[in-house]
Amino acid sequence: MDIMQSLYVHFPFCEAKCHYCDFYSLGRERTRAGDPDRFEKALLLEATQSAHLLSKELDTVFFGGGTPSMTPCDSMARALEPIWAHTRITEKTEWTMEANPSSIQLESFKAYRNYGVNRVSMGVQAFKPEFLKLLGRVHSREAALQALHDVFEAGFKNVSVDLLCGVPGQTLKDIEEALLTFTRFPITHLSCYLLTLAPHHRMYSQLPNEDTQLEHLLFIHDWMTAQGFEHYEISNFARPGYRAQHNLRYWQGKSYLGLGPSAHSYDSATQKRWKNVSSLHKYGNLLDEQKSPIEWTEALTEEQLHLEKWMLALRLDEGFPVEWLTRPIQKTRAELLKSQGLLESHPAHAQSMRLTPKGFAMSDSVIRSLV
Ligand code: SF4
Numbered sequence: 525m526d527i528m529q530s531l532y533v534h535f536p537f538c539e540a541k542c543h544y545c546d547f548y549s550l551g552r553e554r555t556r557a558g559d560p561d562r563f564e565k566a567l568l569l570e571a572t573q574s575a576h577l578l579s580k581e582l583d584t585v586f587f588g589g590g591t592p593s594m595t596p597c598d599s600m601a602r603a604l605e606p607i608w609a610h611t612r613i614t615e616k617t618e619w620t621m622e623a624n625p626s627s628i629q630l631e632s633f634k635a636y637r638n639y640g641v642n643r644v645s646m647g648v649q650a651f652k653p654e655f656l657k658l659l660g661r662v663h664s665r666e667a668a669l670q671a672l673h674d675v676f677e678a679g680f681k682n683v684s685v686d687l688l689c690g691v692p693g694q695t696l697k698d699i700e701e702a703l704l705t706f707t708r709f710p711i712t713h714l715s716c717y718l719l720t721l722a723p724h725h726r727m728y729s730q731l732p733n734e735d736t737q738l739e740h741l742l743f744i745h746d747w748m749t750a751q752g753f754e755h756y757e758i759s760n761f762a763r764p765g766y767r768a769q770h771n772l773r774y775w776q777g778k779s780y781l782g783l784g785p786s787a788h789s790y791d792s793a794t795q796k797r798w799k800n801v802s803s804l805h806k807y808g809n810l811l812d813e814q815k816s817p818i819e820w821t822e823a824l825t826e827e828q829l830h831l832e833k834w835m836l837a838l839r840l841d842e843g844f845p846v847e848w849l850t851r852p853i854q855k856t857r858a859e860l861l862k863s864q865g866l867l868e869s870h871p872a873h874a875q876s877m878r879l880t881p882k883g884f885a886m887s888d889s890v891i892r893s894l895v
Contacts, residue, residue, distance in 0.1 A: 525794055526779040526794075528789075529579045530583055531582055531584070532788075533787070535588070536563065537595065538550065542660040559804060565808070566811045567783060570811055572606040574781060575607050585619040586770040587622065591622065592621050618642065620644070624663065625647075626663035642681075643680070644682075645684040646685050649686055653665060676710065682712050683709070684711065684712065689717070689737075692732070693730075699747075700747065703744065703747050707751055713760070716760075742881060745885075756840065757841070758879075772840075774790075775840055777836055779791050785800055786799065787799070787800045797822050799820055801818075838890065839887070860893075866883035
């Protein structure tokens with residue numbers, strides 16, 4: 525097994541369940557008295573079981589969820605004590621924590637920063653009250669602005685924000701207004717995900733069509749790159765030097781250890797992936813019994829590895845080496861995708877190809893065609 529240099533911790537509580545969310549998390553209405561303590565105790569047991577899998581120094585740490593900023597800093601510190609007894613962070617370690625505008629104030633930002641967190645990923649998603657309501661977000665525009673103010677006031681220099689696009693009724697003007705608002709703050713990173721819903725979801729029929737989605741995604745590309753951000757991954761933009769190191773490790777197929785209910789882990793040496801149970805109750809019970817909380821483990825097949833290699837390379841602006849186009853049909857399709865403006869020769873590496881901004885926006889169909 526590889527020595528893991530990246531750690532993910534899943535915090536399973538949210539203030540309310542957003543209408544589009546597929547992550548494992550418990551809104552207040554489903555959180556029972558005692559659950560936060562139970563989670564802290566179980567995480568401590570899992571951290572004790574698994575700390576030895578980590579290297580002595582970590583490259584990246586990511587606290588995700590759920591809403592990690594709903595777990596007080598001292599509770600996190602108690603639960604993860606066995607991790608810090610085994611490994612340490614360095615000046616180079618990127619340590620990200622997700623936060624939601626309505627669950628954090630200046631003082632808690634300062635406490636997380638003192639704990640060691642050096643990057644915040646803020647789930648703003650939208651500013652307009654009608655979109656926030658439609659999405660089931662519990663914060664207001666004012667709370668989002670206040671949280672953005674507070675995160676910088678607390679001294680964070682590396683701050684990412686999330687924006688949802690493809691929201692029913694969203695216009696280019698709404699998107700521009702959101703981008704303008706974000707970039708009035710010294711943010712270093714923007715993640716812009718397209719709202720995706722299952723066909724049976726009540727809002728599915730209201731989603732914008734593909735042409736509108738394409739127009740919006742290209743607008744965001746033009747707007748953000750004009751501000752000096754690099755469009756380095758399908759849905760991600762960064763100021764030079766601020767690409768999300770933890771996520772890059774996922775996209776580059778590197779090893780990481782995940783703790784907490786529903787967390788995934790991957791070991792690149794054995795090409796195995798595993799996932800913890802998606803239930804705080806089961807997670808706690810298994811750990812109480814000194815058992816592993818892993819729900820399943822899979823060894824990736826050659827075919828899966830081949831597919832993942834392609835999908836991961838196509839996500840990033842580095843693209844893939846042309847020598848990967850081994851079959852005549854792939855070469856023909858690559859030429860066709862080039863003529864359609866979806867694929868291009870890499871401007872800095874003659875022997876590589878990558879998706880264009882339009883290719884990023886239509887990545888699903890490009891990947892299907894090429895792989
Ligand atoms: S805050 Fe994030 S994790 Fe929590 S319900 Fe909303 S989308 Fe899901």
